[in-house]
Each structure stands twice: as structure tokens, then as C-alpha cells.
Amino acid sequence: MGTHSLSLEEIMSMIREFVKERDWEKFHKPSALAMSVSIELGELLELFQWKSDDEILESLKEKEYSDAVRAEVADVLIYTLRLADVMGVDVAKAIAEKMEKNIAKYPVEHWDGKAPSKLNRREPE
Ligand SMILES: [Mg+2]
Numbered sequence: 001m002g003t004h005s006l007s008l009e010e011i012m013s014m015i016r017e018f019v020k021e022r023d024w025e026k027f028h029k030p031s032a033l034a035m036s037v038s039i040e041l042g043e044l045l046e047l048f049q050w051k052s053d054d055e056i057l058e059s060l061k062e063k064e065y066s067d068a069v070r071a072e073v074a075d076v077l078i079y080t081l082r083l084a085d086v087m088g089v090d091v092a093k094a095i096a097e098k099m100e101k102n103i104a105k106y107p108v109e110h111w112d113g114k115a116p117s118k119l120n121r122r123e124p125e
Contacts, residue, residue: 012084033086040076
């Protein structure tokens, strides 16, 4: 199967089919899936534990490490997409809407080069 040009909907269908074939839909309640996202994110963080950002970037040059990071990133995304699917969230639409809000909330002229911290929020006008 070619995997380089899969659409978001094709990816979500692949996940849906995988779950259905195994009769796992009964386990895929929103809270269990949200926990699973968090657990997989923990597994990703475990790969970063005790390493500086420079050490992480250096480790990514090793195949075993970069494969492990890629696998955990995939796990986080798979459970996130599954959670969205079960809850009827249109992922592309939700992201597009949220990005529009982010663009309005963080105008480039104020935020260029600044970290989005509560401490450097612009005063309400
Ligand atoms: Mg994992």
C-alpha cells in the first residue's frame, strides 16, 4: 500500500477499519481514547526524559531512536484521530476554524518572535 499521499479521511478510514475488524469499537469510549492519547504522549515524552534539546536532536540521527519517536508520534495521532472520529469531530474543519481563531488571537505584528506567554499578552484595547 502506498502511504505517501493518503488523505486525512483515508487515514481515518484505515484506523476505523482496523478497530472494526477486531471488534474493539466497544472499548473506544471518549474517556478511554483521551486517556490513550495521554498515555501515548507519555511514551513519547519518555524518549525525551533526561535529554537536553540538543541531545534529542543528536539522538534523532540514530535510526533506532528516530524510529521510536516516529512510532510514538503515530500512536498519539492515531488515538487523537480515533477520538475525533468517535466524537463526530470533522478534524480538518476543526483545525481550520481553530487556526483562524489563533490568527486573530495572535496577530503577527504583536507576536512576531515572541513566545505565546500570558506574561506578554497585549493589553485589551
Ligand atoms: Mg506507543
